[in-house]
Amino acid sequence: MHLRCVDCGETYPADRLVTRCQCGGLLDVVIERTGALDRSGFDRRLTALTGIERSGVWRYRELLPPLPDATIVTKPEGNTNLYEVPGLAAWAGVARLVLKHEGENPTGSFKDRGMTVATSHALWVGAQIVACASTGNTSASVAAYAATAGLPAIVFIPEGKISAAKLGQTIAYGARIVQIRGNFDAAMALVQDAARRYGIYLLNSINPFRLEGQKTIVFELLHQMGWEPPDWIVLPGGNLGNTSAVGKALTELHEAGVIGRLPRVAVIQAAGAAPFYEAYRAGFREYHPVTPETVATAIRIGDPVSYSKARRTIDLTNGVVAAVSDEAIMEAKARIDRAGIGCEPASAATLAGLRQLVSDGVIPVGASVAGILTGHLMKDTDAVMDYHLGPDAANHPLANPPQVIDPTPAALEEILGDVL
Numbered sequence: 001m002h003l004r005c006v007d008c009g010e011t012y013p014a015d016r017l018v019t020r021c022q023c024g025g026l027l028d029v030v031i032e033r034t035g036a037l038d039r040s041g042f043d044r045r046l047t048a049l050t051g052i053e054r055s056g057v058w059r060y061r062e063l064l065p066p067l068p069d070a071t072i073v074t075k076p077e078g079n080t081n082l083y084e085v086p087g088l089a090a091w092a093g094v095a096r097l098v099l100k101h102e103g104e105n106p107t108g109s110f111k112d113r114g115m116t117v118a119t120s121h122a123l124w125v126g127a128q129i130v131a132c133a134s135t136g137n138t139s140a141s142v143a144a145y146a147a148t149a150g151l152p153a154i155v156f157i158p159e160g161k162i163s164a165a166k167l168g169q170t171i172a173y174g175a176r177i178v179q180i181r182g183n184f185d186a187a188m189a190l191v192q193d194a195a196r197r198y199g200i201y202l203l204n205s206i207n208p209f210r211l212e213g214q215k216t217i218v219f220e221l222l223h224q225m226g227w228e229p230p231d232w233i234v235l236p237g238g239n240l241g242n243t244s245a246v247g248k249a250l251t252e253l254h255e256a257g258v259i260g261r262l263p264r265v266a267v268i269q270a271a272g273a274a275p276f277y278e279a280y281r282a283g284f285r286e287y288h289p290v291t292p293e294t295v296a297t298a299i300r301i302g303d304p305v306s307y308s309k310a311r312r313t314i315d316l317t318n319g320v321v322a323a324v325s326d327e328a329i330m331e332a333k334a335r336i337d338r339a340g341i342g343c344e345p346a347s348a349a350t351l352a353g354l355r356q357l358v359s360d361g362v363i364p365v366g367a368s369v370a371g372i373l374t375g376h377l378m379k380d381t382d383a384v385m386d387y388h389l390g391p392d393a394a395n396h397p398l399a400n401p402p403q404v405i406d407p408t409p410a411a412l413e414e415i416l417g418d419v420l
């Protein structure tokens, strides 16, 4: 195993954390595997009830960094459901839609898949302290995995810009929290500088070991689909680590002969935080960071660190990038919630973007689509309350405000007359 720069090809040993090449490029983990891939281990481990193999990440260990069992920190993660959602497929306008709910991970988001691998690598290389910048989910995951591993953690968050639930998780798991007067991108720049300066192990997705774990979203999704890829995979884009991991996972499965064709990938950004979409529209000839603003706080990111790797995913899969309004995100979220599944706003960009791409004729109505839901409904109850009870609730088609009455049968009949 070694690290290789995606820009200049320079290589680095994998027994320490290097997050960028000397040329400034991002790094890939390269795993030397010999012989054909034997998939039978994936199936055999499905029934594991104890140990590392219960994890929906480490189940695919033939395709992951070969770290020793003794350093593996797992809670365990993955094993997330794949929901067949015909009602939402009809609303979006496609023949078939399945939703993979990464909010069902231990701390409520896909970050845990990356964190199990990166934290295990941190222990392997003897890291003494870990850190991240975060819009809330990474910090919750870092705090939980660091606590499990017995490592001190520092998280850098934009002051007043992350949901109360995510902040609460991070506080509770015991990480040191530094609030930045600035946005996520400022926090990201500061934590990278601090990591270099003080030798701190960085747990954001610029760390290539994070992406190794996040590849397993695709491994598990396709395993659940009998290794028959959908036509499209749709997911939200913020810092673009997941987009990068999805591309690497698909490449590796294709090269190993596990899948015979590549699905196309659609990345959805919030319109107020859409530098990747703007670059895509410009044919990737230019890239400009933006000052981000969106109700979907998890993807309020204006200068994504994994831009170049994410671009590789779009090139590889003949993918597309779209941007959706906050209103579209919140309506899609309400529909996912009403389907009994639920997710946080950033995750709902998946469904909002799918609907828009079908309406624009980019995704054909006959397509089979797998959407990734990235975070749990309970991650952002402020957004739920605002949609259903806030000043604009009357304009929201699915608003469902509780009603207050006196404790009398007459009052009850008055408000429930339509259903009693």
Ligand SMILES: Cc1ncc(COP(=O)(O)O)c(C=O)c1O
Pocket (backbone or CB within 6 Å): 109, 137, 138, 205, 236, 237, 238, 239, 240, 241, 242, 243, 298, 299, 344, 346, 347, 374, 375
């Ligand atoms: C819930 C949620 N969805 C989507 C994203 C975007 O993922 P990525 O940063 O990997 O693009 C994030 C974090 O950035 C997130 O927390």
Ligand SMILES: N[C@@H](CCOP(=O)(O)O)C(=O)O
Pocket (backbone or CB within 6 Å): 132, 133, 134, 135, 136, 137, 138, 139, 203, 204, 205, 206, 238, 239, 241, 298, 299
């Ligand atoms: N939404 C993210 C932003 C940081 O992303 P990362 O994948 O680079 O850690 C968060 O939850 O903080």
